Amino acid sequence: MNTAINSKKHKDYIIGFGLLILLLGTITVLEQILPRTSMIFTVLKKGAIYALVAVSMNLLNGFTGLFSLGQAGFMLLGAYTYAIFTIPVAARPQVYQYFDGGIIQFTIPVAAALILSGLVAAFFAYLIGLPVLHLKSDYLAIATLGFAEILRAIFQWDKIGVITNGSNLLKKYPVFKSCLFYFAVAIICITLIVLLINSTYGRAFKAIRDDEVAAEAMGINLAKHKQLSFVISSFFAGISGALLAIFQTTIQAKQFTSAMTYEILLIVVIGGIGSITGSCISSFLFIACSEWLLRFLDDAKLNFSSVQIFRPGFRKVVFAIVIMAIVLFYQKGIMGDKEFSFSRFTQSVKKLFPGFKKAKVIKSKSEGAAE
């Protein structure tokens, strides 16, 4: 019985892997034929970025049960770290024009900067985690939200402008135009998270989520494991921040508001708390909807009376209503706490075609009778 499940799982992994290759191939082809500015690439890039941060938030909220609302703060740390350490020295005087070119006069390679952005976010998470992780869920949420806001205020502070450029933009750092870059980074990171979740530590996290009193009684040190989850989640949130910086080509501390964290939270909820594939799927859906689809709802030309219902902003209202509907009626989200598996998908598709099933039953019955 165990081996049967294992081979099913293996089949799912192989199919999933295959689909991923297919996806990457499609993207490569699309990039050749469509113009760079096509909306589809915006959706793909942003979708990949938000998928990564949503999965990192899911690791913390969905798998360890720690309701933290600090994601935007860690993205901010990651974004700034990447930018600060990769702006070419020649460009610094112009970027840091109010701060005499800033005090950092060297650059590090992009790959190193990406990892560093994760590490810096992780470091801050370690510091913040110490006093805060033992709090009850609502207090933890507000405390992490508070820390994110404090970070945002600090990064706009002129006194450290020699590093952060104060409230001015950071720009001119190396960027990547191809979707494949974002996907590559996101896929590597998400794979690592999946490996973690399925390891003994991932199971320990789930135990903490389900019943932390029992987890502690069975020898799992709560403080250490919560810290671990928090730090790892923030590491990947930092990397996604760096990706966001690369995508936007300029960054400013004041855009990393708590509203950004709320959007990530909503993505996680829609996709299903505790489902990684859910977070990925819903991230692309969310970005597609907010950037691209349903744009027609903003089109004033659709109004058939003098009452201007369809105008800019209507899209977001409809969107918000849909989210509320999901939160109220569809609490489990798209995937619930299960991962997308090809075998389950084909099973549910098969259920839609009862004729197919009946034929199979008749066939096996006749085979059985023949014996």
Place this chain on the structure above:
Amino acid sequence: MSTNVLMMKDVTMQFGGVVAVDNLSLEVNKGEIVSLIGPNGAGKTTAFNVVTGVYAPTNGAVYFNGNKIVENYPSGKMKKNYAGKENGKYTKRIEPTPDKITALGVARTFQNIRLWKSQDVFTNVLIAKHLRRTSNVFTATFRLNRAEENRQRKEVEELLKMLDLWEVRNELCTSLPYGLQRRLEIARALATEPTLLLLDEPAAGMNPQETAELTAFIEKIRTDFNLTILMIEHHMDLVMDISDRIYVLNFGALIASGTPGEIQNNPEVIAAYLGEKEE
């Protein structure tokens, strides 16, 4: 003293003005099954919680295998309200978290079953082996710990087979019947490789037949796993059948201790808890 697996000395647990455990001293020797009985609210589970580190006692100490694992004395605020005795005898603060005590070899089950509801039977027990891992987060994530993972899975398999839970290993633990859930919780506790097992009302909600099976089960695991057992229980047939010694608590204080025979005839115990025999 040397065969003493567990010793509680002068343990008092006070919550504000309520004295839940009042100067309790008890000992459990190697290989014994000792029961802790008394009316509801007598402080039995609280005593468990002190032993396992969930609460730091207001006063007193706990020894495991001769080593002091818990100690505390009343602090500033509590000193004013402290109603207990043995003042001044304890001077240190040793307040380990429960996971540290479990790592030493003390495991427990809960009065209200606390299984990890989203996981199946096998995983519930496997998670309890996490504390015995030597791998860290990196070796685990990058799957460099295959040998240890396989070894632990094998151990879980053996444990489940010994406890007759192998058949249901892939079931979600919430879909198990009540009796099996209780057995699963015990299996989970055993997975932490304890020498001392604390059972909190293992027979709660069971009918006489299930209780009889449980009695045999507990004796079996004592032998098979070389355990010492301290048990809270209300089912007197189980208690009297299986216990080597019994401690009786009432309003947090010890009112009697001895063999089942002695306890059954103790007038104070009868008055407080057991009740008169019906003619």
Place this chain on the structure above:
Amino acid sequence: MEFLQTNLPYFLAGISTGGQYALIAIGYTMVYGILRLINFAHGDVFMAAGLIMIYSYTIMPLWISIPFTIILTVLLGFSIERVAYKPLRTAPRMSIMISAIGMSYLLQNFALYITGGLTKFFPSIPWISDSITIFGAVTKRVTVITPFLTIFLVISLVYLIKHTKIGMAMRAVSKDFETSELMGIKVDTVISSTFIIGSFLAAVGSLLFFSNYSGVTPTVGAMPGLKAFVAAVFGGIGSIPGAVIGAFLIGICENIIKGLGWTTFSDAFTFVLLIAVLMFMPTGIFGEKQTDKV
């Protein structure tokens, strides 16, 4: 005298904003006390009251639009509870908090849609918005009225809670939800009353606030809301006097910081206070410690 002249405006602004935060904070602390829910949407109800006032003023005279605004705001708060929180009462804590966040998101986007992204300006209510001079400092009359009005409302509320049946019901429900239900207390009524009172106070607070800072944007409620919540935590969640004291503290310190020239940090002060409270005094100054039964 000069010291007074330069600093009095800040101090007055401080107790004025403090009072306005207090009115919002009460809503938070009452709802949390009963439902253990941080009503993220409360700050946006405050913002909505501002917008309702602005729009109703265009079609009705002031003496109608003020009560109209208050009534509509109360209706809004009541409906939010019925639609977004009541169905989730038995759901895990995270779900209801997410619903609150979703509601906040909806309100903000709806406001954005209605206003088209332009800042709307609150009408000047005569007499309240007039400039007056105190000890040589020039300020609006509303900054002086606010603390007194706030204290009056708070005292009335505390009286209501201590000496009326519904107040006793509220205290019972916040102590023990289930037992109160078993004892026959109509929990739905209690909860609705809590939201009604909270929204009423938020509406009053918004009238005072926007008479002072007249720009209303969709996100204008987020910061005051968050600060009001911190005030509630500082005072001990569930304690109304505590929330009020916390709110005045935040209002005053915030304006002192502004006066010292550290405007970027005036908001951050609130969060530093929050972290400090959560680390050293999580139950707040008047809160009660709770132990979980294992």
